[in-house]
């Protein structure tokens with residue numbers, strides 16, 4: 527029997543990073559409790575990061591929706607345990623114009639994501655499958671923003687999100703301290719406008735906000 531991890535902070539810590547309403551905090555608490563409950567069976571986050579779930583995962587993911595506060599339709603690729611997709615959906619729970627599509631290839635994680643949406647009363651749709659297949663059969667209209675965290679290299683993220691970015695979607699990708707090398711490598715094959723935001727949680731990491739993304743003709 528695994529004992530529950532000792533958390534190093536409570537939900538209030540996220541208010542250090544930005545404006546979070548009481549209702550949102552309550553939904554985030556429901557979500558954190560679910561992650562802790564499902565973690566032993568599903569390994570939703572790296573076990574060593576669990577005690578710092580409020581900063582390492584929740585606050586880190588809040589920044590995604592804060593990057594594009596006006597966006598309505600989101601696609602989160604490789605949502606895993608719901609970072610940042612479920613946190614984005616929780617922030618948008620009171621916005622009837624907003625919807626988050628969570629794309630996750632692992633069926634058990636997809637089942638967890640469905641539970642998390644339902645229990646937190648958030649708007650979203652879980653697509654259990656690989657982005658390569660889900661994007662081919664997309665029938666859910668225009669996408670405003672594509673997000674991904676800890677999924678793939680920047681070059682591959684551009685390729686996976688191309689069905690949406692070719693239609694004008696912007697992107698927000700979380701990247702660690704090696705972000706500059708990835709940006710340089712990706713710029714051989716892709717054109718884009720980039721705004722770099724230093725992560726509020728980890729100053730060595732970046733939220734990379736991309737717009738006007740297209741493949742360079744020579745790379746086709």
Ligand SMILES: C[S@@+](CC[C@H](N)C(=O)[O-])C[C@H]1O[C@@H](n2cnc3c(N)ncnc32)[C@H](O)[C@@H]1O
Pocket residue numbers: 570571603604605606607608609610629630631632635655656657658674675676677
């Ligand atoms: C390392 S985890 C990151 C999960 C989450 N974004 C986070 O930051 O905690 C990557 C997730 O992407 C999923 N995944 C990998 N390749 C995928 C693909 N081609 N399409 C959809 N999901 C994928 C995996 O099943 C896994 O849950």
